[in-house]
Amino acid sequence: MTFELPKLDYQNDALAPIMSQETLDLHHGKHHQTYVTNLNNLLKDTDLAGASLEEIIKKTAKDNSKAGIFNNAGQHWNHILFWKCMKPKGGGVMPSELEKRIVADFGSIDKFKEDFIQAGVTQFGSGWAWLAIDNGKLIVTKSANASNPLVQNMKPILGCDVWEHSYYVDYRNRRPDYLKAFINDLVNWEYVASLLD
Numbered sequence: 800m801t802f803e804l805p806k807l808d809y810q811n812d813a814l815a816p817i818m819s820q821e822t823l824d825l826h827h828g829k830h831h832q833t834y835v836t837n838l839n840n841l842l843k844d845t846d847l848a849g850a851s852l853e854e855i856i857k858k859t860a861k862d863n864s865k866a867g868i869f870n871n872a873g874q875h876w877n878h879i880l881f882w883k884c885m886k887p888k889g890g891g892v893m894p895s896e897l898e899k900r901i902v903a904d905f906g907s908i909d910k911f912k913e914d915f916i917q918a919g920v921t922q923f924g925s926g927w928a929w930l931a932i933d934n935g936k937l938i939v940t941k942s943a944n945a946s947n948p949l950v951q952n953m954k955p956i957l958g959c960d961v962w963e964h965s966y967y968v969d970y971r972n973r974r975p976d977y978l979k980a981f982i983n984d985l986v987n988w989e990y991v992a993s994l995l996d
């Protein structure tokens with residue numbers, strides 16, 4: 800299987816000013832494309848060629864000799880979710896099914912958002928903040944570099960990229976401001992809700 804860079808569901812300038820066209824040009828057009836290109840090159844003539852992206856991630860997660868494949872496969876998967884989880888004029892009111900689940904598992908929407916922002920802020924170095932389903936319960940977690948909750952048998956339903964390439968053009972070193980803007984003004988809650996079991 801040859802993996803391909805997915806097209807975005809919106810124009811590269813459609814998330815501005817929260818996420819600029821320059822950021823999307825670089826992040827989607829260059830960074831994500833590089834992960835896809837590297838992944839295809841690394842998979843050539845291996846026993847993983849032909850496996851699904853999820854299978855590749857799960858099979859290489861604990862194998863240091865396949866770290867290159869894991870990193871590029873993980874980043875491809877993570878970015879596919881990330882682009883889908885945003886939309887122009889995002890944020891706002893969640894579908895009631897998702898809202899109920901979040902209130903049940905976090906106590907309130909505000910507490911969930913606080914936990915999510917905190918996860919992203921405290922991820923040391925590059926990585927991701929996640930909302931994931933763990934045995935039927937919604938949890939907030941974080942991961943380093945290319946990893947994600949799939950490797951712990953959880954199902955991520957929202958991911959925020961906290962690598963510097965995701966926010967440095969628009970927010971410089973202010974990662975907390977980027978995370979607040981993401982959760983309040985960019986998230987496509989209808990898409991996140993569609994991933995609930």
Ligand code: MN3
Nearest residue numbers: 830960962965
């Ligand atoms: Mn990225």
